[in-house]
Amino acid sequence: MVKIPLMKHYYKAVVIGSSAGGINALIKVLSVLPADFPLPIVIVQHLHPEGGNHLPSILGAKSALKIKQADEKESIEKGWVYLAPPSYHLLIEEDFTFSLSLEAAVNYSRPSIDVLFESAVYAYHQHLIGIILTGANHDGSQGLKKIKEMGGFTIVQDPKTAEADAMPTAAISNTQVDKILPLQEIGIYLLQLVNRTTL
């Protein structure tokens, strides 16, 4: 059994950032979660600008959750996994809707994990779980730090289990993260964390 720390508060959303090797890692995490997982999950996976439109169906085939590309102004609902559209930054507004932006790349990335995470902190405050998975750059480490500073929960994939270790390594060195876990344990840990702390 994974040991769960005692939580003072509950969570309203999960944000995940992944890059090189991320599709396999996302499948590992999402395939563990049941259809009635009580929180919305919002994901930035770095992709080639023209290559990303099939990702919802690739992940959907391996998950019990409903998965779609996020639309601008769409309301964020539990039971759904939302993916950033290729080439757009994905942001969360304070009224829990999405907005998109074509601003310049951040960390050479659009969508950028930092952009999603930082906006999610403004919307969800401490009621947020942030996860950084495999990747070959440093995107996400600023955003994860903000989640932690606000009192949210932070999880990073153990770099030893990552296809590309630069991104989880950068996240760990930038933030005193709550949990560093091997890839195969992240989904089950998330499930237990959320079941324990969701109202």
Add this chain to the structure above:
Amino acid sequence: MQDDIDIQHIELQLLLQAIYLKYGYDFRNYAKASIRRRVDHFMKKENLTGFAEMQSRVLYEVDFFERLLLELSVNVTEMFRDPSFYRSFSQKVVPYLKTQPFLKIWHAGCASGEEVYSIAILLKEAGLYNKTQIYATDMNQVILNQAKEGIYPINRLKLYTENYQKAGGKESFSDYYMAHYDHVVMNKSLKENILFSDHNLATDGVFGEMHVIFCRNVLIYFNRDLQNRALGLFNDSLINRGVLCLGSKESIRFSTYSNTFVDIDRDEKIYGKNTSHEALL
């Protein structure tokens, strides 16, 4: 920390209110998350100590405000962005435009002009340019001047040429510009029927009757209310059976004007006012 976020929220509102009262630019109904990012980015770039300095310099230094204004409007664009959109426009809208005696086209939020020149090229190749007046508008005068000049860095041209070809371009793209060292200048003949002018979708009104309106990747920066305002202007400006073209992730479907517009190409976000694709043919 919760307190900090509440205070930052108030500060942003105050700043946008100050900008509106002093300069008339209304960002109050922009989507908050991305405008906050751009304000934060600007404050870092200018090495500001905090909100108090930001507010006072915005109010007292016009130069400072003009730099901020450039940062607040997103001007990232390219020629023939989304080539499949231009292909669809050529196939589904151009045949109808050929039946019109003259054309008025509004390009709203044209930024540095790349997409206006793309449309000009498309219209030229369709034989429509000579009977067309294009109104290219943006709220930012600095950016609008760049659009008018039509000078672009040469390192972008590889992408633009590929986009042009994918969009169904018939000629050699290099015929449309002159190269000078590290930049290119768009041909004068493309500019003849383009009028560049100042227009703000948040505060200005209708200025003419249009056959086609392009407003691509502008509405994504607005909140619902401001989106409805802009779409209302487009609705009032378009002739019956006029055509509205939005960006590939934008939609009229959840707006007040959903029922007025029919899909001409749902995926490419091309809409007809009170008309269908079939009726246009």
